[in-house]
Amino acid sequence: MSKAPAEMDVARSGIATAHDVAKVAGVSQSAVSRAFTPGASISERTRKRVLAAAEKLGYRPNQIARSLISGRSRLIGIGVGNLRNPFFSESLEALSVALDRAGYRSLIFPAIERPEVGSSLYDILNYRLDAVVLISTALSQAFSEACALAQVPIITFNRQSTDPNISSVVGENYVGARCLAAHLIAGRHDRYAFIAGGAESSTSQEREAGFADYMAERGLPPPMREESRFTFEGAAAATRRLLMSASPPDAICCVNDYTALAALNVAREEFGMVVGRDISITGYDDVPMAGWPIFALTTYRQSCDDMVDNVVRMIDELKQGQGAASKIVLGGELVVRGSTRTAR
Amino acid sequence: MSKAPAEMDVARSGIATAHDVAKVAGVSQSAVSRAFTPGASISERTRKRVLAAAEKLGYRPNQIARSLISGRSRLIGIGVGNLRNPFFSESLEALSVALDRAGYRSLIFPAIERPEVGSSLYDILNYRLDAVVLISTALSQAFSEACALAQVPIITFNRQSTDPNISSVVGENYVGARCLAAHLIAGRHDRYAFIAGGAESSTSQEREAGFADYMAERGLPPPMREESRFTFEGAAAATRRLLMSASPPDAICCVNDYTALAALNVAREEFGMVVGRDISITGYDDVPMAGWPIFALTTYRQSCDDMVDNVVRMIDELKQGQGAASKIVLGGELVVRGSTRTAR
DNA sequence: CTGAAAGCGCTTACAG
DNA sequence: CTGAAAGCGCTTACAG
Numbered sequence: 001m002s003k004a005p006a007e008m009d010v011a012r013s014g015i016a017t018a019h020d021v022a023k024v025a026g027v028s029q030s031a032v033s034r035a036f037t038p039g040a041s042i043s044e045r046t047r048k049r050v051l052a053a054a055e056k057l058g059y060r061p062n063q064i065a066r067s068l069i070s071g072r073s074r075l076i077g078i079g080v081g082n083l084r085n086p087f088f089s090e091s092l093e094a095l096s097v098a099l100d101r102a103g104y105r106s107l108i109f110p111a112i113e114r115p116e117v118g119s120s121l122y123d124i125l126n127y128r129l130d131a132v133v134l135i136s137t138a139l140s141q142a143f144s145e146a147c148a149l150a151q152v153p154i155i156t157f158n159r160q161s162t163d164p165n166i167s168s169v170v171g172e173n174y175v176g177a178r179c180l181a182a183h184l185i186a187g188r189h190d191r192y193a194f195i196a197g198g199a200e201s202s203t204s205q206e207r208e209a210g211f212a213d214y215m216a217e218r219g220l221p222p223p224m225r226e227e228s229r230f231t232f233e234g235a236a237a238a239t240r241r242l243l244m245s246a247s248p249p250d251a252i253c254c255v256n257d258y259t260a261l262a263a264l265n266v267a268r269e270e271f272g273m274v275v276g277r278d279i280s281i282t283g284y285d286d287v288p289m290a291g292w293p294i295f296a297l298t299t300y301r302q303s304c305d306d307m308v309d310n311v312v313r314m315i316d317e318l319k320q321g322q323g324a325a326s327k328i329v330l331g332g333e334l335v336v337r338g339s340t341r342t343a344r
Numbered sequence: 345m346s347k348a349p350a351e352m353d354v355a356r357s358g359i360a361t362a363h364d365v366a367k368v369a370g371v372s373q374s375a376v377s378r379a380f381t382p383g384a385s386i387s388e389r390t391r392k393r394v395l396a397a398a399e400k401l402g403y404r405p406n407q408i409a410r411s412l413i414s415g416r417s418r419l420i421g422i423g424v425g426n427l428r429n430p431f432f433s434e435s436l437e438a439l440s441v442a443l444d445r446a447g448y449r450s451l452i453f454p455a456i457e458r459p460e461v462g463s464s465l466y467d468i469l470n471y472r473l474d475a476v477v478l479i480s481t482a483l484s485q486a487f488s489e490a491c492a493l494a495q496v497p498i499i500t501f502n503r504q505s506t507d508p509n510i511s512s513v514v515g516e517n518y519v520g521a522r523c524l525a526a527h528l529i530a531g532r533h534d535r536y537a538f539i540a541g542g543a544e545s546s547t548s549q550e551r552e553a554g555f556a557d558y559m560a561e562r563g564l565p566p567p568m569r570e571e572s573r574f575t576f577e578g579a580a581a582a583t584r585r586l587l588m589s590a591s592p593p594d595a596i597c598c599v600n601d602y603t604a605l606a607a608l609n610v611a612r613e614e615f616g617m618v619v620g621r622d623i624s625i626t627g628y629d630d631v632p633m634a635g636w637p638i639f640a641l642t643t644y645r646q647s648c649d650d651m652v653d654n655v656v657r658m659i660d661e662l663k664q665g666q667g668a669a670s671k672i673v674l675g676g677e678l679v680v681r682g683s684t685r686t687a688r
Numbered sequence: 689c690t691g692a693a694a695g696c697g698c699t700t701a702c703a704g
Numbered sequence: 705c706t707g708a709a710a711g712c713g714c715t716t717a718c719a720g
Contacts, residue, residue, distance in 0.1 A: 062472065084433070106451065110444055126407040293613035
């Protein structure tokens with residue numbers, strides 16, 4: 001039994017095109033395109049025939065060609081920094097799943113602090129991304145301008161930009177840090193400290209301000225302060241400096257859970273302290289590990305899923321051409337566990 | 345001062361094309377293309393002029409158009425599963441950075457166990473990926489066939505497939521598990537257990553076989569056995585079953601670090617055991633957390649970076665048309681820490 | 689509802 | 705070295 005010419009072509013070239021399907025189905029190439037375009041003007045009968053032929057040839061519309069002509073790639077760039085922080089890996093996973101459901105694909109790229117000119121950071125813009133999401137990453141002026149030129153909207157996740165043209169989804173950091181401060185004060189500690197991230201991070205700034213302001217309002221002296229640079233080793237070193245000082249703190253508010261986990265390790269293993277008795281330590285985020293029995297970290301919960309849902313909604317809105325950037329702040333809640341004492 | 349027509353067009357349409365640049369530079373559109381193609385036949389003088397015009401207009405070649413015509417997208421699909429396991433998030437980050445350096449972009453997609461037909465899993469193939477890398481994910485027959493049809497090579501990372509056409513990069517699981525078995529036996533324990541992942545995982549199978557074979561060779565009874573399904577809660581439950589049994593083990597070999605961390609939590613916090621004295625627990629991978637003082641997990645190290653480098657090399661080779669799939673097995677090393685006892 | 693045709697923004701033989 | 709032209713695989717007015 002001899003095959004139809006179109007099928008033979010396909011067998012030879014490997015990947016079927018709309019043209020091949022059209023030949024097999026006995027319709028025009030336009031009809032093939034319409035069969036794969038939801039809402040396109042095509043009869044049910046034709047559609048069925050095209051789909052049958054496509055099935056037989058293993059045809060699927062080439063997204064690259066589609067993107068070229070439509071001007072939209074359905075690709076979202078996601079800038080990721082330090083995935084060792086579980087909040088970021090959790091966010092990335094949740095975001096990619098949510099985008100996937102909404103019909104977008106995730107193009108991840110390493111969000112380096114100071115990219116060289118002509119680095120790959122800019123290369124991704126050549127894929128005509130529908131949007132760029134930066135997960136907990138500082139936004140360089142150069143990259144921001146490149147995105148504007150390429151007409152790619154930027155959304156910062158868990159970070160804020162002062163630029164009114166940039167959308168963002170963040171937690172209520174100032175409020176959350178005040179909550180943690182109030183909780184620690186209720187435990188009647190003697191000396192308070194804050195382990196920050198880095199000065200360039202809006203999130204770190206806001207949490208530190210909330211904590212320090214609350215202390216000041218209660219007439220307490222300014223808390224001791226160290227920086228972690230958001231790394232485990234940085235946070236461990238910051239904790240050591242704090243605990244080796246002449247009058248060490250007995251309450252440490254850390255900029256996030258990852259940092260707090262480092263502080264907890266050092267206090268317990270290097271200084272032999274019982275966390276929750278000799279010293280109280282708080283985090284921020286409520287990552288799954290914070291709930292591990294061995295840590296039992298008191299923290300302020302941010303819902304990664306809520307944040308992600310808002311990002312996806314923003315992207316959908318941007319698509320509809322409702323151009324304005326928006327800034328969303330989401331609530332959270334205090335989660336008290338064993339790493340803080342509540343009474344003397 | 346009036347602008348040249350080309351510049352005005354650009355200002356209007358937004359994104360400059362090679363045509364716009366050609367007009368401004370006073371050359372053909374082909375010349376513009378050549379200026380951006382390394383090794384293309386073009387004089388230095390023309391190239392300079394084109395680059396200057398491109399700079400002025402903020403032009404960068406549209407990768408979508410480039411991909412369409414060249415048939416190669418420079419896009420690598422990365423299937424990710426459970427990023428809560430730090431070995432996977434670490435691998436993902438290392439892989440995306442390495443691919444980036446090699447000139448590829450990473451398209452991540454949720455690697456669901458049993459995808460529905462027509463799910464997004466198949467949609468990514470329409471981007472004409474240069475390759476797909478599956479990080480610790482089981483490969484479904486349907487997806488494998490779809491990739492073959494779309495002519496997209498598959499590389500499994502930290503997993504093996506029996507299909508000879510599929511490339512893989514894995515650690516020496518059988519050897520590593522034997523090492524861990526030898527180490528535990530040297531500590532003279534009474535009863536041994538193995539917490540596996542799932543039966544469909546080649547990695548879990550190999551490690552379990554290595555462990556059990558070594559025990560058998562030493563004339564020891566078959567170790568107790570539980571499954572974790574690779575989740576924290578699954579591993580915690582498995583540990584509970586083990587420790588609540590009539591004759592509980594005093595040595596547990598876990599399929600990976602993430603699982604071992606759960607076992608350690610349960611043994612310490614729920615059963616009040618001192619890990620490394622009352623019970624020995626081992627992991628596999630040597631993720632950063634394994635080295636945290638609070639865990640001090642004995643484990644078998646796999647170098648994520650080595651594995652990633654091999655994946656990138658494979659992709660480069662596949663590009664050159666050296667079609668054959670290859671299977672690479674990488675060595676590792678035992679890392680002894682405090683979670684296992686070495687003498688009674 | 690359907691097909692022929694134009695065109696998305698590039699790369700790459702083909703002549704010169 | 706350079707330009708005109710064909711074409712990658714689609715979508716989408718435009719007629720019918």
